[in-house]
Each structure stands twice: as C-alpha cells, then as structure tokens.
Amino acid sequence: MNTIVDMKNLNKFYGSHHVLKDVDLSVSRGEVVVVIGASGSGKSTLIRCVNGLEMYQNGSLLVDGYQMPVEEDRLLGGEKELVAIRKGVGMVFQQFNLFPHKTVVENITIAPMRVRKKSKDEAEATALKLLERVGLKAHAYKYPGQLSGGQQQRVAIARSLAMEPHLMLFDEPTSALDPEMIGEVLDVMRELAADGMTMMIVTHEMGFAREVADRIVYIDQGAILEIGKPDEFFDNPKNDRARSFLARVLKH
Amino acid sequence: MIARSLTWSRHNLFGKPFDVLLSLTVIPGTLWLIYQAVAWAVGMAQWDIIPQSLRVLMIGIFPADQAWRSWVAVAIIAALLGAALGCVFAFRTRHAGFLALVLAILVSMTGVNTLAALTAVLVIFASAWILTSYVPMSRRVLIPASFTGLIAIFAVMSPPGAGLWGGLLLSVLLTLVTAVLSLPIGVLLAFGRRSRFSSLRMISTAYIEVMRSVPLILVVYWIWILMPVLTPELNLADVVRGMVGFTLFYSAYVAEYVRSGLQAVPRGQTEAARSLGMSEFDINRSIVLPQALRVVVPPLVGNVLDIFNAAPLVFIIGLTDFLRAGQMILANPQYGNRTYEVYSFLFFTYFLVGSLITFVARKLEAHLARGSR
Ligand SMILES: Nc1ncnc2c1ncn2[C@@H]1O[C@H](COP(=O)(O)OP(=O)(O)OP(=O)(O)O)[C@@H](O)[C@H]1O
Ligand SMILES: [Mg+2]
Numbered sequence: 001m002n003t004i005v006d007m008k009n010l011n012k013f014y015g016s017h018h019v020l021k022d023v024d025l026s027v028s029r030g031e032v033v034v035v036i037g038a039s040g041s042g043k044s045t046l047i048r049c050v051n052g053l054e055m056y057q058n059g060s061l062l063v064d065g066y067q068m069p070v071e072e073d074r075l076l077g078g079e080k081e082l083v084a085i086r087k088g089v090g091m092v093f094q095q096f097n098l099f100p101h102k103t104v105v106e107n108i109t110i111a112p113m114r115v116r117k118k119s120k121d122e123a124e125a126t127a128l129k130l131l132e133r134v135g136l137k138a139h140a141y142k143y144p145g146q147l148s149g150g151q152q153q154r155v156a157i158a159r160s161l162a163m164e165p166h167l168m169l170f171d172e173p174t175s176a177l178d179p180e181m182i183g184e185v186l187d188v189m190r191e192l193a194a195d196g197m198t199m200m201i202v203t204h205e206m207g208f209a210r211e212v213a214d215r216i217v218y219i220d221q222g223a224i225l226e227i228g229k230p231d232e233f234f235d236n237p238k239n240d241r242a243r244s245f246l247a248r249v250l251k252h
Numbered sequence: 253m254i255a256r257s258l259t260w261s262r263h264n265l266f267g268k269p270f271d272v273l274l275s276l277t278v279i280p281g282t283l284w285l286i287y288q289a290v291a292w293a294v295g296m297a298q299w300d301i302i303p304q305s306l307r308v309l310m311i312g313i314f315p316a317d318q319a320w321r322s323w324v325a326v327a328i329i330a331a332l333l334g335a336a337l338g339c340v341f342a343f344r345t346r347h348a349g350f351l352a353l354v355l356a357i358l359v360s361m362t363g364v365n366t367l368a369a370l371t372a373v374l375v376i377f378a379s380a381w382i383l384t385s386y387v388p389m390s391r392r393v394l395i396p397a398s399f400t401g402l403i404a405i406f407a408v409m410s411p412p413g414a415g416l417w418g419g420l421l422l423s424v425l426l427t428l429v430t431a432v433l434s435l436p437i438g439v440l441l442a443f444g445r446r447s448r449f450s451s452l453r454m455i456s457t458a459y460i461e462v463m464r465s466v467p468l469i470l471v472v473y474w475i476w477i478l479m480p481v482l483t484p485e486l487n488l489a490d491v492v493r494g495m496v497g498f499t500l501f502y503s504a505y506v507a508e509y510v511r512s513g514l515q516a517v518p519r520g521q522t523e524a525a526r527s528l529g530m531s532e533f534d535i536n537r538s539i540v541l542p543q544a545l546r547v548v549v550p551p552l553v554g555n556v557l558d559i560f561n562a563a564p565l566v567f568i569i570g571l572t573d574f575l576r577a578g579q580m581i582l583a584n585p586q587y588g589n590r591t592y593e594v595y596s597f598l599f600f601t602y603f604l605v606g607s608l609i610t611f612v613a614r615k616l617e618a619h620l621a622r623g624s625r
Contacts, residue, residue: 051527086529097524101542110538111528156524163528 003062004029004167004198005050010059012045012222019045020056021223029166032199034209034230037219038245043202046219047169050200051089052082064088064166087115090160094172096152098144098159104131105140108159116163123162130158134188150181154188161192168192170201206249210234218242293596301590302597305581306362309597312418312572312580321412322421323369325405329428330377332401337612338384339391340619351378398432414489418572420601422491423563426573430498431556437499438506443536445511456507463504469565472497476569494566502559509551513544546620553613557606574598 005027012020019042027033035043048054050063055071062068066081074082099107108130109123118126131137134154136147144152153173160168170189174182186208193199193212203209209216209230216233218226226239234250237243265275302309311322355374359367383390405425409417417425444456463471475497479488488496517540525535564575572580578594581587587594 053523053527083529083531086527089527091524091527093520093524095518095520097518097520099521099524099539099543101546111525111530114531114534114538115529159528169527 002028004064005200006060006062007049008060010049010056010061012042012049012054012056019222020049021221023059023222023224025217025224025227027167027198027200029198030196031214032193032197032201032212033215033217034201034203034213035217035219036203036206036209036245041219042222043219044171045222047091047171047200047202050167050169051086051091053091087163088166089169090163090165090167091169092153092156092160092171092173094175096144096149096156096176098152098156100144103141103143104136104147104155107144107155108162111159112162126162127158130161131155133161133191134158135184148181149177150184153177153181153185157185157188157192167198167200170199170203172202172204174203174205204249206234206246218245220245292592297593297596298590299593301581301587301593303361303363305587305594308419308581309574309577310419311421312416312577314416314418314421315412318412321408323373324408325421325425327373327376328401328405328408329424330373331380332398332428334377334380335384335390335394335397338381339394340616342385343378343382347381348378402429402432414491417491419577420574422566422571423560423574426491426495426498426563426566427556427560429495430502430559433495433499434503434506435552437503439510439541441503441507442510442514445507446514460504460507463501464508468498468501468562469568471501472565473568475500490569490571494569494571497569498559498562498566502555505555505558506552509548509555510544513546513548514540516547517543549620550613550617553609553616557609557613560605560609561602574601 003026005025007023007025010020010023011018023046025033025046035046037043045054049056049061049068052068052074055074056068057071059070060067063085066085068085069078069081098104099110102110105124105127108127109118109120112118112123112126113120128137128140131140134157136151136154136158139147139151139155144155147155157173173189174185177185182205186205189199189201189208190212201209201213211230213230215227216230217224218233218237218239220241226233226237226242228238233242234246237246264271265279266272307316307319311319314322351374355370358370362370384394409425441456441460444452445460447453447456472494476490476493479486479493479496521539521543522535525539530539563573566573567576575598578598582591582594
C-alpha cells in the first residue's frame with residue numbers, strides 16, 4: 001500500500017523502435033523521484049506511461065492501486081482503470097498547456113467541476129486558495145496569454161493540484177522558461193515536496209534535483225542504468241555512462 | 253495633394269513602358285464604360301419598374317394580404333443577425349447614425365408606406381445588437397434562440413402555404429436555415445472523420461468526399477425526388493426539400509473547415525485535459541471545439557456567402573428565389589423591355605449583400621487575430 005507506482009519489466013515500442021526496455025521502478029508514497037538522462041533517452045515516455053498518455057506493450061504497471069491496461073487491452077476498449085488513475089495523478093508539461101480560451105480560474109475549476117462534480121462555488125473557492133498558494137491570486141480572472149511563462153507554469157501546477165492528486169508528474173517544467181523565471185516555479189515545487197507530495201520529475205536542473213530528490217533515476221537509451229540517493233549518485237556514480245553524462249552536464 | 257497623386261500615378265501607372273501602354277488603354281476604356289453605364293442609368297433607364305414590382309422581388313408570389321407574415325419573419329431574422337453581430341462587435345453610438353442612414357436609403361427606395369415596418373425592423377436589429385454587446389449572459393442563449401427563431405419563422409410563414417415562399421426572402425431564409433443547420437451536422441462529421449472508431453471514420457469520410465465531388469444542383473435535385481419516396485407520409489413542401497438538400501450538401505464543406513480548425517488545436521491541449529481526468533466528450537466539447545471554431549469563423553462566414561450566391565439554383569425544383577422572381581417580372585409582356593433595369597437591380601442587391609458579408613468576415617478575422625494574442 002505504501003507503493004504508489006510499480007513498474008515491472010515494462011516495454012514500450014514506437015513501431016519497431018524499442019523506447020523503454022524492461023523498466024523496473026517503484027515509487028513510494030511521499031517520495032520525490034527525479035529522472036535524468038540525455039535527450040531522446042526516454043524520460044518523457046517513461047513518466048507519460050504512468051498516467052497513460054503513452055501506451056506500453058508489455059510488462060506490468062500499477063498506479064495508485066489500479067493496474068494500467070496494456071496497449072492491446074486499451075485498443076479493445078478496456079479503459080476503466082485509466083479514468084480512475086488520471087483522477088489521482090496530476091501532470092505538468094514543458095509547454096504549460098493551459099487552455100487559452102479560459103480564464104485562470106476557469107482553467108483550474110473545469111476538471112473539479114466536470115470530473116469530481118464539485119459545485120462552481122466550491123471549485124472556485126479551492127481555486128482561489130491554490131492561486132494564493134502559488135502567489136497568483138491577483139491574476140485569477142486574466143487569460144493565460146496575459147501571463148508570463150513562469151506565471152503560466154504556476155497556474156498549471158495549481159490546476160493539477162485542484163484535483164487533489166496523490167502523485168504529480170513533471171516533464172521538464174522549467175525548460176521552456178526564461179532563466180529569471182525558473183526560480184519561481186522551482187520554489188513552488190520545493191514547497192510541494194516539503195508538504196509531502198509524491199512526485200516524479202524529469203528535469204535538467206541538476207542542483208534542484210540533488211536538493212529535492214529522494215532518489216535519482218538515470219536512464220539511457222530506454223533502460224534504467226542507475227538508481228541512487230542524490231548524494232551518492234552525483235558524487236560517486238557507479239555506472240560509466242552516468243559518470244560521463246554527469247561530467248558533460250555539470251561541467252559548465 | 254495633386255502633386256502627391258501625380259507622383260503616385262507616375263510610379264504606379266506610368267512607371268515602365270508596358271505600364272504606360274496598359275494604362276493608356278485600360279483607363280480610358282474603363283472611364284468610357286462607366287460613363288456609358290451612368291448615362292444609361294440616369295438618362296434612359298426606366299426605374300419605375302423596381303418599386304412597382306418590389307413586392308414580387310422581395311417575397312415572390314406570397315399573397316399581398318399576408319405580407320405582414322413576411323415582415324414578422326424579417327423582424328426575427330433582424331433580431332438573430334443583430335444578436336450574432338453583438339457577440340463580436342460591440343454596438344457604439346456612431347452605429348446608430350449608420351443605421352438611420354440605411355433606413356433612409358431603404359425608405360427612399362421602397363416608398364413611405366414601408367417606413368413604419370422598416371423602422372421597427374431596424375430598431376429590433378439594433379436592440380438585439382445592443383443586448384448581446386453589453387449583456388454577455390445573453391450570448392449563451394444565441395444558439396437555442398436561433399433555432400427557436402427559425403421555427404418561429406416557419407410557423408408564421410407556413411399558413412398561406414410553403415409553396416408560396418419566394419423572392420429575396422426565400423433566398424435569405426434558405427441561406428439562414430442552411431447556415432444554421434449545417435454547422436452542427438458539419439461539426440459532428442468533422443469529429444466523425446477523426447473518431448477512433450473506424451466505422452464512424454469511414455462513413456464520415458465517405459459522406460464528405462462524395463458530397464464534395466458532386467455539383468450542388470445535382471444533390472438538391474436528388475433530395476427533391478428522393479424525399480417523397482423515403483418519407484411519403486410527411487408530404488414535405490418543395491421549399492423544405494430544397495433546404496434539406498442545401499443543408500446536406502454544405503454540411504460536408506462545413507465539416508472540412510471545422511476539421512482544419514480541429515487540426516490547428518495543439519496536441520498538448522488534449523493531453524493536459526486528459527491528464528486532468530476529463531472524459532473525451534468533455535475534452536472535445538469544452539477544450540478542443542471552442543478553440544477550433546475560433547480559427548474557422550472567417551471561412552465559415554465566407555461559406556454563408558457561398559450559400560447565398562448558390563441559392564438561385566433552387567429554380568431546378570421549381571422555387572422562385574430572388575433571381576427567378578426578377579425573371580418572372582420580365583416574363584410579363586408589359587415589362588418585356590425592362591430587362592436591363594431588373595438585372596441591374598439584381599446585380600447590385602447581390603453585390604451589396606455579398607460585400608457586406610465579406611466585410612464582416614474581414615472584420616471578424618482581424619478581431620479574432622487580435623483576441624488570440
Ligand atoms: N510519437 C513518437 N513516435 C516515434 N518515436 C517517438 C515518439 N515520441 C518519442 N519518440 C522517440 O522515443 C525516444 C524517447 O523519446 P522521449 O521523448 O521520451 O525522450 P526524452 O528523454 O524525453 O528526450 P528530451 O530530453 O529531448 O525530452 C526518442 O528516441 C524519440 O525519438
Ligand atoms: Mg522529453
């Protein structure tokens with residue numbers, strides 16, 4: 001029960017391209033796992049499998065107590081678990097993906113109202129509280145296009161939190177931001193981690209990774225090559241390729 | 253000022269030898285044509301035929317003592333158009349002056365006995381425009397209101413017999429009904445075409461492709477001869493069968509416009525909504541469709557113009573639209589020598605309506621481009 005994500009022998013193909021190779025990974029509740037690796041190594045694919053945005057072909061994946069169906073079952077219509085899983089798993093994207101035709105508050109309230117059947121008043125009260133938490137209460141009735149990148153990403157985080165997720169997935173949440181805005185988003189994520197939120201994060205911010213992660217997962221060409229505590233991993237990586245990857249990214 | 257225009261023409265009209273040659277032939281030629289046309293229009297043309305046959309041009313053979321019914325229909329149309337306009341352009345006081353000008357022109361063309369009715373119609377138009385401009389809540393009822401409005405028009409126009417509908421009013425009604433009904437059907441077809449169920453996908457694709465590869469006139473004729481066979485108990489009027497044909501045909505075109513809009517919505521939008529746990533239906537209705545429609549509003553308005561300009565084709569099933577009504581007047585031997593007057597009137601009315609719709613589409617495009625920033 002303490003495990004929220006359990007991947008066993010998970011394999012994923014794009015046609016004949018083998019993108020995830022026999023991935024084994026389990027995440028406990030309250031844990032912060034940071035996934036790092038070179039571009040094209042399969043980091044996004046890995047965390048997108050967790051909420052079913054990508055389908056996997058074989059192996060097993062348990063999320064929040066539900067078995068994620070494999071591709072074959074999903075194509076045959078077996079998607080009941082998918083809905084249940086997505087209710088409890090939030091996701092934040094590199095490109096924010098806010099709904100541009102809805103105000104900030106509407107962005108945050110639409111899912112609680114439609115999916116959790118909350119009343120408008122209740123959903124809005126929650127939304128305003130969350131906006132206060134990410135420091136954007138003053139922008140509640142603006143449209144996403146009127147906000148800076150960092151502000152948009154904080155709204156996106158609030159939008160996910162409004163569904164009261166048990167697990168949050170972050171796919172390079174700061175990669176599309178100007179340098180001066182990265183800090184404000186990382187601060188919000190730090191607070192989340194301190195509050196005990198379970199998180200799986202893909203990021204290139206190595207300092208941040210070392211600071212918030214309980215474990216670092218290093219992935220290369222679709223296979224997990226090393227999992228370790230941040231200090232051990234960054235100071236003394238056991239895998240050769242992990243070592244040369246770190247040498248490359250930490251040099252500058 | 254004169255110097256400026258001289259420089260302008262020196263650069264644009266007499267810049268190169270070929271330009272000079274072209275300008276020297278085209279400009280005098282055009283001026284001569286305009287002179288001839290104006291000389292005819294003010295000197296020789298006998299325009300009295302237009303006011304005399306105005307009723308036929310406007311409502312065809314619809315009985316004169318029932319004309320109030322068509323005024324009610326026009327009022328409803330005015331309300332719907334005004335309300336639609338208010339959703340995108342807010343009413344300003346300067347527009348009131350413009351409307352007064354339109355009223356003056358219309359009255360001067362049709363005679364004072366229509367003053368009261370025309371004023372009422374324009375006041376209704378302006379009120380609906382003001383309502384949706386300043387009461388955003390009222391925009392939500394626009395779609396149900398337009399369906400109710402269309403039904404009301406049918407109800408008020410039907411008693412004398414739907415076979416009697418005609419003239420410009422018929423053309424406008426046909427355009428309006430087709431435009432309003434082909435939108436939901438087109439949206440469904442567009443979604444069908446990218447559905448994950450292959451049977452739905454195939455049916456939608458086949459429908460769209462078939463409709464787009466045959467002429468409108470053929471579809472209209474086919475539907476006209478098929479409907480009595482398929483629904484013998486309904487005994488539908490020619491007008492209704494014509495509207496069905498137009499709607500079925502233009503739905504395919506609307507579907508293609510909407511599909512291009514759907515493709516313009518980034519994948520990330522769907523992914524974000526999915527990861528919030530929203531159902532595919534909710535995602536399509538509240539996230540994807542509104543963004544897609546925004547993109548395709550200008551081409552859809554252009555489509556309305558296409559429908560209006562194609563309306564004369566209903567002569568094939570025996571209806572008397574605006575163009576046909578003009579020909580009917582000329583069939584009267586007493587008016588046989590007024591061909592140019594009647595056709596000029598038809599030409600300018602079509603031109604006026606067409607350029608008005610094009611103008612609105614342009615404005616809309618600019619408006620939406622500004623809004624999406
Ligand atoms: N839709 C797709 N079709 C085919 N191949 C894909 C698709 N999406 C990703 N891939 C391939 O899968 C592999 C893993 O991609 P993924 O996006 O997971 O990498 P990543 O580690 O997130 O890289 P980045 O740091 O650039 O985001 C890459 O080789 C990529 O080319
Ligand atoms: Mg990626």
